[in-house]
Amino acid sequence: MSKSEVVELPVLQDGDVVPCCPPITAGELAPADAEKMAAMFKALSDPVRLRLFSKIASHPGGEACVCDIADVGVSQPTVSHHLKKLREAGLLTSERRGTWVYYRVAPSVVAAMAAMLDLRA
Amino acid sequence: MSKSEVVELPVLQDGDVVPCCPPITAGELAPADAEKMAAMFKALSDPVRLRLFSKIASHPGGEACVCDIADVGVSQPTVSHHLKKLREAGLLTSERRGTWVYYRVAPSVVAAMAAMLDLRA
DNA sequence: CTTCTATGTTGACACTCGTCGATATGGGAG
């Protein structure tokens, strides 16, 4: 890992339509933009996190209870740990409703990634 | 990191138009597909690698000599190490021509990522 | 041949990461 400081947060913020960084093919990436993009890719660089993310993204209603997606072959604390990472990267939002906690994909995440790739969504 | 085996290689292969995995939002990601996608994102999850990648992707002619892109604030061995990682992930190809080594973005990498996001390039 | 330059490899180090069991917290039910 780079020895630079941890990028603490928000890669993306709710309501942003234009995302954090210019397209990756548009020119030399500025160091600060590279940090933000790297943090986003890093959050998606684990198979378990990708499976959790895709389960939420493809769940009817756009949201999923942890209990709906927890079956990914690792322990409950590990699932919680991964969901926290995705939350910290700005990719997911969570909301407690009664006994259960519901996660959904943060708005404009897909659009942000598309912009990085120089595609219009 | 996941304790599963290392995904040794080719996330993408030259000539592939349809990439390794279904769109991330299309449904629950299969474990094997998640491994492949994670390996790709992992390769892009470092700021230095992202800057190298964007320098190559945006370089005139679609290729760049190492000497053109090596100025990213780390030592020469570290640059070489990161380029190797990107090569192993199938994101870059390299070719030696005389004294210099030229890197280019592997074909259909961008299209593959676009497909993951369920966008048509 | 030798020398120089460009790039890759090796080995070591500190740090980060994914994982788990144990424990804590939060809220509904009785």
Place this chain on the structure above:
DNA sequence: CTCCCATATCGACGAGTGTCAACATAGAAG
């Protein structure tokens, strides 16, 4: 209140990662 269930946090462990200096290799030029 107590009990139970869902989720989060803590602490520890082994594995992996980024970095560098030192060295190795490849090719051009003298």
